[in-house]
Amino acid sequence: MFRYSCIGAAVLLSITTVSYAQQMSDNLFNPALSLILVGTYSQLSRSPNTYAISGFIPSGADVAPPPRGFNLGESELAASSNIDPYLYGQFTLSLGADNTTAVEEAWIQTLGLDNGFTLRAGRGFSNIGYINEQHSHVWDFVDAPLAQKVFLGGQYASDGVQLKWLAPTDRFIEVGAELGNGKNFPGSARDKNGAGGGAVFVHVGDDFNDSNNWRAGISYLKHTVLDRAFTDNGVSNAFNGDSGLWIVDAVWKWAPHGEMTRTNFKLQTEYYRRHESGTLRYDSGGVNQASDYQSTQSGAYIQAVYQFMPYWRVGTRYDRLQRGTVDTGSININNLPILAAYSPTRTSVMMDYSPSEFSRFRLQLAQDKSQLHQTDNELMLQYQVSLGSHGAHKY
Amino acid sequence: MQTFKYVRILSVTLLLTGATAAWANMNIFACEPEWESLAKELGGDKVSTYSATNGMQDPHHIQARPSLIARARSADLLICTGADLEVGWLPQILQQSSNSKIQPGKDAYIEAAMLVERIEVPTRLDRAEGDVHAAGNPHIQLDPRNIKLVAAQVYKRLAELDNVNAAYYQQRYKDFNLRWDAALAGWEKQTEKLRGMPVVEHHKLFGYLFRWLGMKDVGQLEPKPGIEPTTAHLAELLQQLQQHPAKLVLRATYQDDRASRWLSDHAHIPALAIPATVGGSDKAKDLFSFYDDIVQRLQGIGQ
Numbered sequence: 235m236f237r238y239s240c241i242g243a244a245v246l247l248s249i250t251t252v253s254y255a256q257q258m259s260d261n262l263f264n265p266a267l268s269l270i271l272v273g274t275y276s277q278l279s280r281s282p283n284t285y286a287i288s289g290f291i292p293s294g295a296d297v298a299p300p301p302r303g304f305n306l307g308e309s310e311l312a313a314s315s316n317i318d319p320y321l322y323g324q325f326t327l328s329l330g331a332d333n334t335t336a337v338e339e340a341w342i343q344t345l346g347l348d349n350g351f352t353l354r355a356g357r358g359f360s361n362i363g364y365i366n367e368q369h370s371h372v373w374d375f376v377d378a379p380l381a382q383k384v385f386l387g388g389q390y391a392s393d394g395v396q397l398k399w400l401a402p403t404d405r406f407i408e409v410g411a412e413l414g415n416g417k418n419f420p421g422s423a424r425d426k427n428g429a430g431g432g433a434v435f436v437h438v439g440d441d442f443n444d445s446n447n448w449r450a451g452i453s454y455l456k457h458t459v460l461d462r463a464f465t466d467n468g469v470s471n472a473f474n475g476d477s478g479l480w481i482v483d484a485v486w487k488w489a490p491h492g493e494m495t496r497t498n499f500k501l502q503t504e505y506y507r508r509h510e511s512g513t514l515r516y517d518s519g520g521v522n523q524a525s526d527y528q529s530t531q532s533g534a535y536i537q538a539v540y541q542f543m544p545y546w547r548v549g550t551r552y553d554r555l556q557r558g559t560v561d562t563g564s565i566n567i568n569n570l571p572i573l574a575a576y577s578p579t580r581t582s583v584m585m586d587y588s589p590s591e592f593s594r595f596r597l598q599l600a601q602d603k604s605q606l607h608q609t610d611n612e613l614m615l616q617y618q619v620s621l622g623s624h625g626a627h628k629y
Numbered sequence: 630m631q632t633f634k635y636v637r638i639l640s641v642t643l644l645l646t647g648a649t650a651a652w653a654n655m656n657i658f659a660c661e662p663e664w665e666s667l668a669k670e671l672g673g674d675k676v677s678t679y680s681a682t683n684g685m686q687d688p689h690h691i692q693a694r695p696s697l698i699a700r701a702r703s704a705d706l707l708i709c710t711g712a713d714l715e716v717g718w719l720p721q722i723l724q725q726s727s728n729s730k731i732q733p734g735k736d737a738y739i740e741a742a743m744l745v746e747r748i749e750v751p752t753r754l755d756r757a758e759g760d761v762h763a764a765g766n767p768h769i770q771l772d773p774r775n776i777k778l779v780a781a782q783v784y785k786r787l788a789e790l791d792n793v794n795a796a797y798y799q800q801r802y803k804d805f806n807l808r809w810d811a812a813l814a815g816w817e818k819q820t821e822k823l824r825g826m827p828v829v830e831h832h833k834l835f836g837y838l839f840r841w842l843g844m845k846d847v848g849q850l851e852p853k854p855g856i857e858p859t860t861a862h863l864a865e866l867l868q869q870l871q872q873h874p875a876k877l878v879l880r881a882t883y884q885d886d887r888a889s890r891w892l893s894d895h896a897h898i899p900a901l902a903i904p905a906t907v908g909g910s911d912k913a914k915d916l917f918s919f920y921d922d923i924v925q926r927l928q929g930i931g932q
Contacts, residue, residue, distance in 0.1 A: 322724065346729025350702055400702050400727055406695030439695025444683055447694045487692060491685040493883055494692070544857045544885075590856070591717070592756060626721035629693050 265315035265323075266623035270371050272307030273617050274300045280610040287384050288576040288606040289557035290531060291473065292464050293419040295387030299377060299602070299612055306331040307616070308370065310338070314625065320345055324358075326369075338391070350400040357393045361410055362433050362453035363504050364483040366390055372627060374500070374539045376598045376614045380553035380580055381506045381533030385479055387419035390455070392431060406439040406449070420477045420508070421457035431457040439629070444492050449629060450484040459512065466572040470519050473527065475512010481505070485629070496544055503536040516565045525563035532556045545588050553580040578604040593619045655791050658701050658731065660709035660719060661688055662907040663770040664741060664779075666916045668708060670805045671784050675794045679704075681722075684908025685883045688714055689760070689855070693721035701726035704737070706790060708783060711740030712747065712767035737790060742767050744782050745775040748836050760855025770906055772837035773813050773920055780805060812917055816924045823927060827873070829866065831858075831880035831889060834905060838923070847875050850888040858888035870896045877930055881905035899930055 278299055285298035300307070308331070314324040326339040341356030359367045365382060366389055378388050394414025401407035416431020417423045424430050433456070439449030457477045464471055482505045489498035507530070514527035533556060539549035555578045560567070567573055582600035595617050602610040654677040659665035665680035672678070679700045682688045688710070691697075701707070701722050709715055723732060730737045747765035754763055769775045784802035788795040824843035828835075831850045839846050848869060852862035870892075878889040878900040886902065893900035903923045904910040913919035 343724075344727075345724075346727050346732055348727065348729050350727050352725070352727045398727075400698065400725070402703055404696075404699055406699040408698075437695070440699075441694065441696045444685075447692070447696060449695045487694075491883075492683060492691070493686045495687050495690050496885060590756075591760070624717075626693060626716065626718050628721055629695060 263315075265313040265325075266625065268312050268623050268625065269621040270310035270312075270369075271617075271619050271621070272309065272371060274305050274307050274376065275615040276300045276302055276305065277613040278302050278610055279612070280605075280608060285604070285610075286572060287380065287555070287578055287604045288572065288574050289555065289560075289578060290384045290572070291529075292466070292572060293384065293387035294464060295383075295419055297378070297383035297388050299610070300614065301331075307618075310369065310371065312339075312625075316345065317342065350402060352398045352400075354396040354398075355394075357391060358396070360390045360392060360412055360414075360433055360455070361396065361398070361437075362390065362412075362435050362455050363481040363506075364449070364451065364485055364502065365504065368628065371618050371620070374502075374537060374547075374549050375551055375582055375584055376596065376616050379504070379535035379537075379551070380555055380578060380604060381504065381535055384533060384555060385420065385506045385508055390418060392416060392418060392421075394429065394431075404440075406437070408435075408437045410435050410437075416457045419462070420455070420459065420479065420510075422459045422462035424458075424460040426460075430460075431455070445490055446486065446488050447492075448484070448486045451482070453481045453483070455479040455481070459510075463518070464572075466570050469517045469569075471570070472515045472518050473510065473512060474515070475510060475527065477508065477510045479506060479508045487629075494541070496541075498541045500539045501536075502538075503534065505532070505534040507532040514562060514565060516569060523565055525565045526561075527563060527565075528561040529559065531558040531560070547586050547588075549584045549586075551580075551582045551584075553578075553582075555579075574606050576606045580604060592621075592624060593617070655705045655787065656700075656703050658704035658707045660707075660715050661770065663776070663916060663919070664708040664710070664783075666907045666919070667776065667780055667783055668706075670916065671780060671798060671801050672787060673797070673801050675791065675797060676787075684904055684906045684910070684913065687883055689717060691715070691718045693718045693725075697722050698725045701731065702728050704728060704731050706737045706739070706786060707731040708739045708741060708779075710742050710767050710769065712742035712764035712769075713762045714742070714767035736786065739779075739782060739786060741775075741779045741782075742769050745769050745772075745778050748840060749833065759851075759853030766833060766836045768834050768905070769837055771835055772841040773809070773816065774841065775837065776916060777806070777809060777813075780809070808917070812920065816920055819924050819928055823930075826877065827875040828877045828879050829870070829875045829892065830878075831884045834881055835879060842927075847873060850878070850880075850892065857885075863888060863891060867892065867895050870898075874898070877901060879903065882909045901926060901930055903927070 282298040282301060309329040310326055312326040317323050321342050322345050323342045324339055328336045328338040339358050341354050341358040343354040344352055361367045382388060392414030396412040398408060398410040412433040413429040414431050421431040435451060435453035437451035441447040459473055459475055459477050462473045484503055486501045509530045511528045513524050516523045535553045537551035539547055541547045557575060557577050560573050580602045584596055584598040586594055586596035588594040598614045600612040602612055657668040657676050657678045659668055659680045661682055662680045662684050665678045668676055668678045681697050682691055750765035751761050784798055787798045820842050827845040827847045829848045833849055833854050848866050850858040852859055875898055877898060878892050880889045880902050882902045882904050889900040903926050904913040904919060907913050907919045910922050912922040
C-alpha cells in the first residue's frame with residue numbers, strides 16, 4: 235500500500251513538474267511586451283485648435299501642441315520577438331488620448347542576411363534623417379521639430395519594404411533604400427499598382443575618441459502625389475505632382491571617457507529642403523481653378539541637451555522654417571492665406587529628471603511663432619514611463 | 630574606362646573610410662575589456678580584438694554607437710558577459726549588425742556569465758527593487774577562478790571556428806592556464822589577511838571578489854541597485870556601521886567618489902577605489918596586471 239502511494243505521489247509530482255515546465259516554456263517564448271504611458275499638462279497662450287504653420291501647405295496630420303490643461307499623451311503597446319532563426323518581428327500599437335487606435339509599426343526584419351544586408355517589410359518609420367525613426371517617447375522635447383511637422387506631418391511612416399546595407403569597414407557606413415505605398419504626407423493615397431513613394435539614405439558614424447562620437451547622414455524622400463487635399467480659409471484645394479525632400483542630419487555625443495551616468499552632452503541638427511512641382515487645384519468644390527505650382531522651401535532645427543548631474547538634464551532647441559519661393563501661377567496667392575510670406579520660428583527650453591531608466595519627468599517652455607502675427611507662449615509638464623521589457627535604445 | 634573610374638572611386642572610398650585588411654585574423658568583438666584581454670591571451674597574433682567598452686565605463690549604460698555596429702558586422706566571434714549586463718545596448722547592435730554568426734545561441738556568441746556559477750540570483754523580480762538582474766550578479770570578472778572557466782570555453786570556440794590554428798590556440802591555452810594558476814596562488818596568499826573583513830561597497834558589484842577573498846559585504850552606498858546614493862540612505866548606513874563596524878568602503882574607479890568619501894569621513898574608515906576591469910587603472914593593462922593591481926591596493930588596507 236505504501237509502495238503504491240509512493241508511486242502515485244511520484245507520478246503526481248512528475249505530472250505537476252511537467253505542466254509547470256510546460257507553462258514556463260510557453261511563457262519564455264512569448265514576445266517581449268512593453269507599455270509606454272505618457273501624460274502632459276499644458277498651459278498655452280493660444281488655443282491649439284486654431285494652430286497652423288504659416289507659409290506652408292498643411293500636412294493634414296495632427297501637429298498642434300497638446301490640448302490645454304491636463305491631457306493623456308499617446309500610450310504605446312509594443313510586442314517584439316525573434317520569429318524563427320531568420321526573422322525578427324515588431325508590433326507597436328498607438329492609443330491616442332481620444333481613444334483612437336493606430337497601428338504605428340508592424341514589421342518583420344531579417345536576422346542577418348549576411349554581407350551586411352538587412353531587409354525589412356511592413357509598416358515602419360522611415361530611416362530618413364535622424365529623429366524620424368525614433369519613437370516620440372525617446373525625443374528630448376515634448377513635441378517634434380517644426381520642420382518635421384511641416385515636411386513630414388510630424389513623423390513619416392510607410393507600408394512597404396526597406397533594404398539596408400552596412401559597409402564592411404571600421405567606420406559605420408549604412409546605405410538604405412525604401413519603397414512604400416507613400417500614403418502618408420507628403421505623399422497621398424492612390425489606387426495604383428507599384429510604389430507611391432520611396433527613399434534613399436546614407437548614414438556615416440564613428441568615434442573621435444573614447445569621449446566623443448558622431449553620426450551624420452543625407453536622405454532623399456520622393457513621392458508622386460495624387461490629389462493631396464488641404465483646406466485653407468474654408469476652401470478645399472488639392473496638389474498633384476512630384477514632391478522631393480532632402481534631409482541632412484548630424485548628431486554629436488560626448489561623455490567623459492564614454493561614461494555617461496554622471497554627465498553627458500548631445501548636439502543634434504537637421505536641415506530639410508523640399509521641392510514640389512505640379513498643379514494646384516483651387517477650391518475643388520466651387521471655382522475649381524487649376525494652375526501650375528512650384529515651391530522650394532526649407533527648414534532646420536538645432537538642439538543641445540546636457541546632463542549636468544545624474545538624473546538631471548537641461549536642453550534647448552531652436553526651430554526655423556524658410557518659406558522660400560512659392561509660385562501659384564494663375565491662382566491669386568492672396569486666396570491662399572496659409573501660404574503667406576512668413577518664416578516661422580520657435581525657441582524651446584526644457585529640463586527633465588529621470589529617477590530611473592524607466593521614468594522621466596519634464597518641464598518645457600517654448601515661444602512658438604509658427605503662425606503669422608501670433609506668438610504662443612507654452613508651458614508643458616510631462617511624464618513618460620515604460621512598463622515591462624525595455625528594449626535597447628538606438629543611437 | 631568608365632569601369633576603371635568606378636573601381637578607383639570605390640578604392641579611394643574604402644581607403645578613406647578606414648577599411649582594414651583583416652582577412653588573416655579572426656575578428657573578436659568583446660563587450661568588456663576583460664574579455665578582450667582574454668581573447669588576446671588565447672588568440673595571440675591570430676586574432677584582432679575590439680572592446681565595446683573601456684575600463685572607465687559602467688557597462689550597463691553604453692550608447693549603441695555607430696562604431697559598435699560597424700565592428701559587430703565583421704566580427705567572427707563575440708564574447709560578452711551577458712546576464713542582462715548589456716541589455717540596454719547589445720540587442721540593438723546585434724540587430725543592426727546583419728551578422729548572423731554572432732546572434733544569440735550561435736557558436737560564435739559566447740555569454741560568459743552562463744559559464745560560471747552566478748551569485749545573488751533574485752528570488753523576486755520587481756522593478757521597485759531597482760536595477761536587478763534576473764540571471765544574478767553579472768560582474769563575474771571579479772573572481773579570477775571565473776576567468777579560468779571562461780578561458781576554457783573561449784579556447785574551445787576559437788579552435789572550432791578557426792580550425793587551421795587549433796594547435797596554436799591549444800598551446801596558448803595551456804600556457805595561459807599554467808601562468809594563471811601560478812598567479813592565482815600568489816594572489817590568494819597575498820590576500821589571506823583580508824578574510825572575514827567587513828566591507829561596504831558602492832554598487833552591488835564586488836560580490837564575486839568578496840566570495841573569492843572571503844570578505845564580508847555589509848552594505849551598499851546605493852539604496853537600491855542602480856539608484857544613486859541618497860543622504861537619507863547614507864545616514865542610515867552610518868548608523869548601522871556604528872553597531873557593526875566595517876573596515877573599508879570600496880568602489881570601482883569609474884564610480885563617483887563623493888558618497889564613499891562622505892562615509893569614510895563620518896565612519897572613520899578608509900575609502901578605496903579599485904579597477905573593476907582591465908583599463909580601470911593605469912596599472913591594469915591586462916588580466917594579470919588587473920588582479921595584481923586589485924591585490925596591491927587591497928593589501929595597502931590590510932596592513
